[in-house]
Structures are given as C-alpha cells and as structure tokens.
Amino acid sequence: MQYKILLVHAERYYFRGQIAKLPEITGLSLLASYADARGYTARVYCGEVNKAAQILKQEITEAGVRLVGLYCHFYNQSETVELCKYIKGSFGLPVVVGGPQAVALAQSFLQDSGADAVVRGEGEETFYELAQYFLEGKGTLGSINGIAFLDDAEKVVVTPERPLIADLDTIPLPNADHHLPESFDDRVIHMLTGRGCPFACAFCYEGHNTRTVRYRSVPNVLAELEEKLDRMDKKQKRKVVLFHDDTFTLDVGRVSELCAGLSRLRENHDFVWYCEGHVRMLVRQPQMIPLMLQAGMVRLQIGVESGVQAVLDKYNKQTTLADIEEVIRLCFKAGVPQVVFNIIVGGALETEETVRQSTEFAQKLIKLGPGMVEIHTSLYMPLPNTPMTTNPCQYGLRILDIESFTSMADYPIVETETLSREQIFALEQKVKKTIAATMNTCKEEVSLQRSVQSVYLREKYGLLADWYQVLTAEPHKAIYLTRLNNGMKYSAEIIPGSLSSYRPVRCVNLTNHDGIGFCIYHYRLSALESEVLLHSVGKLTVRQIAERLYPSWGEELTLGEFSVRVTELLLAFERRYWMTFSEF
Template identity: 25%
Template sequence: MNICLIQPKTVGYDNFPPLGLGYIGTVAKVAGHSVKIIDLEIEQKKYADLIVEIKQHNPKLVGITSTIRSKKEALKIAELLKDYNVVFGGPQSTSEPEEYLKRKTVEQIKTFVLKGESEKTFLKLLDYLDEKISLEQVTNLVYKKGEEVITSEAEPIIKDLDTIPIVDRSIFNLPRYNSKFFLKKATNIITSRGCPFRCSFCFHDFHGKIYRRRSAKNVIAEIEYLYNTFNYRAFIIYDDNFTVDKQRLIDICNLILEKKLKILWRCLSRVNVLDEYLMRLMKKAGCQEIAFGIESSSPETLLRINKMIKPEESAKAMSLCRKVGIVSKAYMMIGFPWETKKMIEDTIDFACQILPYDAQFSVLTPLPNTEIYDQTINMGYEIDRDFDFTRFDPCFETENFTKEEIVTLQRKAVKKFNKAKLIYTIKHPYSHFAFYVAREYAQETFYKLKKLFSSLKNQLFARA
C-alpha cells in the first residue's frame, strides 16, 4: 500500500527530521508498504504543489501529525485532501480527537485519529484498509459512525522500546536537513518515552505516564548507524528526561568511550539528578550542553506546578556546569496565574544570579487538557478562546499583571540576563563560560559577514 506522511509547517521550527513520522514510516516500510514523508517544515511547498506530489504517490492513506502549534495547518491540509483517507496523530489530536473529525469528504473516504504512540496501531489501520481485519479491531482509534464518535479499545503501551525498529533515515529527504551543533553535522534521536513526573503545564497522555527507556546498547546501535552510514558527528537528544536513569546514563557514556565514538551531544535533565561525577563522565563522552527546566525561583510556584525541585538545586546544577565546562541552558517561565510582579522580578534576578550560559524566558501558555489550564480557569481568569498557539504571546491576565505588562517583563528579563552574562564574562575571561560566549559571538559575526558577502555577490552578478 502507498502511504504519505505529512509534517505540517509551523512557526519557529527546528531543522531536524520529524522522528514521530519516522517511527511510523519505518514500521510501515518493514511491513512491506511504500512510504513517502513530506516535511513541510523544510520543503515549504505551496498547497497546489503538495497536492500534486501526493497524487503522484497515489496513497491509500495520508497521515498528518499535529501539535497544538500546527493544528490549524494540519486541519487545512486535510480539508484539501477530500479524496483521500486521512489519519491524524500526535499530541494535539490525541488531546482533542473530535476536533479532527469534522472535515467533509467524498463518499467512502474516511477520517481517523490514532491516539498516543502508534507503531502497532498504525499497522492495524493499514490492515483494515487492506480488508484484513475489521475497523473495530484497530486499537486507539477514534472515528465517526454517522454522527456518533467512536473510540476503540485502548492499546497497551509498548513497554520494551528495544522492540521498535530504529528509524530508517533513508525515508527522509536527508540533504534538506543541514543542522549543526558546535559546527558538527547534527541530527536528533529519542531514547525514552513517558515521564515519571507530573509538571502541571505538561500534557501527559500522549506517551503515557510510565517512564520507559531504550537500553544503552540499543541507543548506541542507533548512534553507530547514524555515525557510520550518514556521517553524523553530533546528536540532539529529544528525551524530556534523558538523565533520570543514572545507571543507563553511565552505561551509554561508557559505551561511547569504549567504542571511541568522537561525537558531541546535547540533552535535557532535571537539576536534582546530576552530580559532579556524572557531569564529568558526560563531558568526557561528548556532552557539550545540558538544558534544565528551572521555571521559577519561587518555592510556592515550584510546589503548585508539581516541579519537585528546589531553587538551591537549580543553583547547584548551574554551578556544576560552569565548573565542569558544560554549557547550561535554563528554561524559565513567568506569568503563572498566582504570580505577582515581585515574584516575577525575583525569578528574573534568580536567573541572573545562578547564571546559566543561556536562559529562555517563556510566558506561560496554559494548554488545554493540562492541570495548569484548569488551575487558571478555577482561579477565575479567562483564557483567550481564539488564542494563536503559533505565537508566544500571553493569553490571559490577572489583577496582578496585564498582557502588555507580562511582555514588558519578558523583554526586561532577556535584557537583564544578557547584561549579567556579559559582566561575568568580563570578570572571568579565561573561564569555559567566557570561551563559549566568545565562540558564540565569533560564529554570529561569521554568519553575518557570510550573508553580507553573499548579498553583495548576488548584486554584482545581477548588474553584470
């Protein structure tokens, strides 16, 4: 069977393959189906060209992945494909499947939603379309029967992630992905699913609430495949909690060293799981950057969002990164419904004091079907119904701050943090921190000059 899988375009994308579609496409290819992935994040096709390309592949099923930021685009694409069976997947269609079943199609054409991870259920849907099983046998499926919305039996989560095939990167248009990490050719990998924590701003129902991880040997097998087959030398690990299983982390690092893999990598971690020994081992195995979800300096806020960390643990983690020579990034969040301006100012000051290498100050966006969404509503605050989730603007205000004031505080945070970063660099010119800052500025200058010379070159040729 011919299948098309589509990644809709969004705002602020990163230049990496959509691995969710990669896993689905790989299991379908292994099962003997012909798979075509169209990544509109990098290909930027017009709708007319997209339809032509889909027609050329003549698929019996088109799969479209959807996050909250790509929802409108995903639904728009589906509306243009009235002659094709469409199945939606991804976190947003899992969160609100009924919203994705409204498209109008020609007779005999169906719309489906597959909830959660779909390596097994997608193959069942293909078997249904091949008339091998009944529709009722397809698990995790949401569809319409007349005007009634039907949700099929739930599929158990995949406990052993090693049983899932490693993503076949040949199904992507790899030359179009040109990401670099510390000047090395880079790609992305996922080594775990689920989350053992319950942060109130996260949607937990896509990969389930049970933390599962691939074995160290399985992870290294994928790295070696990408290293030897495609010449990747840097890896962005997409896991929400790469470092939670300390023994697996140690095993992965030791295998990288044992196999003499000269790679660089980046991961996400909690601030309260790493010590100096682990950080030094990670650094030795090629870890260049760790991102941490710090969110706030307020113990009250950390408690109310179920973060289960303390401000002093965040300060210690940033200090250890500077000591070991690993770039640290802190994800900070402002604009919680109970926050005062003083609490926000304290969080900004805290980020400047603990001084990660980089900090991102996000304005809280309460996503539907999350605890923080319910908390905000229950406190009596109205969330904009037509909020554009492709933007990072505030979507509610309280008696303590207006939307405009939150935006002003966000800008102030960035300006104040950059000033603190510059002061530290001047005071510690021979530190790892200063080295990374200098290299960052050098790279930015290089790319600006390169762009300028390219523009001048094009103008000269145009005149000639």
C-alpha cells in the same frame, strides 16, 4: 519509486522567520520503519506547509501514495486542518492525524478537517492497523484501539486506550532512506532513548499523558546512533546529537552505560551532544555530570521555570531553588560548556512580584556560572490534557485563546488574576532585556578558556550560544577569540622568556589618526603605542619590532630596556583583546 504511505509534518515557520527546514520528527521516522517492516512502504516529509502541499500533490499523483498521516502538535493545528481538507478535497484519500495534540482533538476538529481517524497515544501498532483497514479493508475502525473518529451520525467514537509498547527495542530503527530528499534539517542528529516521564509537572504534556517510563536498551540506541553518524560522515557534515528524552538523567546506571558507549563511538566519529537534565536527579547523583562531560556532552538543558519556590511547588517541579543553584555550581566546577535554563512568564500564580523574583533569580544564576549559564524565557502555553489547561483557575489563570488564534508563541494567550495579556507580554520583554544586560555586565568575568571554548563549539560544530554572541559582539574580541581557537597564543600560555620570539598580530582595524597617534575605540594612543600597533602584523617578532623602533624611539634607554617597554605595550594591547601572538 512507488509507495503507499506518506507521513507529513508541516508548519508555517512562525519562529524567527529564518528556518529553512524543520527538524526531524523521530516519531514519524519510527512510524515509517514500523510500517515498512510490516509490508507497507512509507516515506516522511517535514517542511513548510505550502511546500508540503506541493509535495503531497507530487507524491500522490506520481508515487501512488494512498494513505496520508499528518503530525499535529500545539503550534501546527491549523496547518494540519487545512492540509487535511486539501487532501480530502483534491484526492479523496484517507487521512490519519496523530502527535502530541491528538489527545485533545475533539469533534470540531474531525468535522472541520475531514480526517478519517485520530491516533490517541503511541502510534506504531495503531497506525499499522489503520493501514490494514484503509489500504486492504481489514477489520473496522471501531475495533482498532487508541483512535477517535466520526461515525455515520457525525458523533465522535473514542475506542479503548491501546496498551503501551513494553519493549521499545521491538520497534525497527529509523531509516534515513524513508525521508524524502531534503525534507528536514539534518544539521542535528535527533535521538530518543526512551519514552514517558514520571514527574508530572503541571504544565507538561508528557508527564500527564505517558507517565510510564520505558527505555530502549543501550545497544539498541548506540546501533541507531552509529548508523546516523556513518551517514553524516559520508556527507562530511558537522555532527551534533540531541537527546530529546525528558528522563535522560533519571537512571545513573543507564547514564553510565550509555556514556561508555558514546565514548567508544567518539573514537571513530567526531561528534558532541546535549540532553535534558532534571535538577533533583543531578543533585542526588552528581557523578553523572563528569561522566556525561567526558563522553562528549557540551550542553545541558534544564527547565527551571520560576525563581519562586511557591510557583515551583505549584508546578509540581519536585525541586528547590537551592537545588538549582547547586546544579550550577556542580556544572561550573566540572567545566560543562553550556547549561541552558528556561523561565516561564505568565504562568501559575504570576504577578509583577513573582516576575521580579524570577528575574533576580535568573541574574543570580548567570553570575554563578558566567560564560556557562544561559536563561531563556517562554510564555505559558496551555498544552492538552495537563492540569493547568483543564483547571486553569486553580493556578490563577484564565485562558483567553485556547486555539492560539492570536499567538505564534510570541504573545500570551492567558491572563492571571493580576496581569493582563499586555502586561505579561511587557514583563517578558523586560525580563529578556534584563537577562541580556546581566550577561553583558558579566562578560569580563568569563574565563578566557570558556570564551575560546564557545568559539570552538560554534566554529567546529555550529553550536550557537547566547554567550558566544555576547563574547564576540565587539569585532576585535571576535577576531581575538577566533585566532586563539585556531592556534595563535595569548601571553600567559607562552613559555616565560620566549615571548620575544613570537610575532604579535593586531586584532583591531586601524581607523582614525590625529597626526600623533591612532584613536582606537575610545583610546587615544601615543606616538610610540601607535608605532608598536602599526608594526604588529605578524611579519616581525617582538624582538625585531623593538630593534626596528629603537633608533627612533629608544631615547636614553638601552635596547634591553626599550624591548621591555615594547613588550609592556603589547601586553597592554592584549588585555584589551587587541593582540594575539603567532609562533610562526
């Protein structure tokens, strides 16, 4: 198929080295739809930078691409520069760069990359006018609002800002047909129901560059989601929806309307979803939590950032430590499966003492919500056009590597007044270890219901949570929880008096036997315990095992008394997660 515009998001896959595909960038999908609706057929590719170069060559030479758009954010700026140079040097095509990092791209970027223009701010209308200019020769670069470019004297020209799109429903819905085959990770449906954020956190790009909040109408959002769900149904894929909005919980009325629509969609489509939440709004409007839960929400992501109130105030988080704790209590009581918090290490006013306090606060949160609360850490990274980047000294910071030449978000690029990069790095590693140790200590406090739920979400929807890994780290417990998730029973949910007709099935592998009994982990079993465990393979009921062993092990007991003894041993095995019970 011949088309004119190719939009590309390319990275080197820094993180964990296992990612096969990048997620869909909703902004590129919207750009493609907007351009297509105005007569410029566009396609989108998201992938590894070397593969992206191959795709570019193929599509330019075979599909007739005549304009390339590159998506640039904090972590892929160098990839964007190199791809731009490759396109300009090999094919001489115009290249436009946009994305979150674009507002900070200066003269050096334009000169190094050779990009023809940088889109600053919202891209739909701006990119359309750039397409008219580059593909049809209409107008001039200087007459296009919302861009930066080099003039003939190699000086940067920044045109006036473009007004924001007031009615987001006027943007055509994303169309999966615009994506090149196998170009992004489609295990998750990515949704954006609005734009802008009013909170202005000191470290955040969104709140300082697009503060005006605008929403898509709920019917518009649901129409897009239903189309994506239909496509996933045809592919027979597991369906998880991620709402990227920073302001998802800002308007309780809208949340209620959206949840009602999601519930209707779930009548015909099997999916779950997760979103971002703001602490202050959840505390003020706690009724949102059960609303979202009933509509299929399984994960709530919240930026805690610090366990020190002075730091939260410096970040302008507009919340308190007490509010954060209250959100956990509300979510835990409501039965929210997963609540994920983030702690920034090496940020504003950071010292060893603030890290210690944040660590203790993280431990407290985990203990308030065992099996639900997960704490992730991140190193502070100076995003463009934010107060902490433009005035780091006011936050007790020195930015040492603004272009991140030494980091893949895995090593600090700042230092504080009391902490070097090396110390910040060591402290983050310590925080991670402490969090992991705390979760491991608290795992016995996690209810069986939450434990099985974690396995259910992993097996059915592919949601991998930290608690799932903690709860299933021991092989026998992983088997135990998986069996319960798939229909076997634990004794407490069996009708009293009926256990004798159920078939016990062991969850442990038989290994060492010392001539008397089995040794399972650090337990040395008696001869009778070993016989009961040996017979627990699901082929005999509890009653039949007792009857089979009674002649050899009943001694002076009646059969009824011996049956009670066998049942007691099976229940003791169950308490160690060694045993489940099958009805059939």
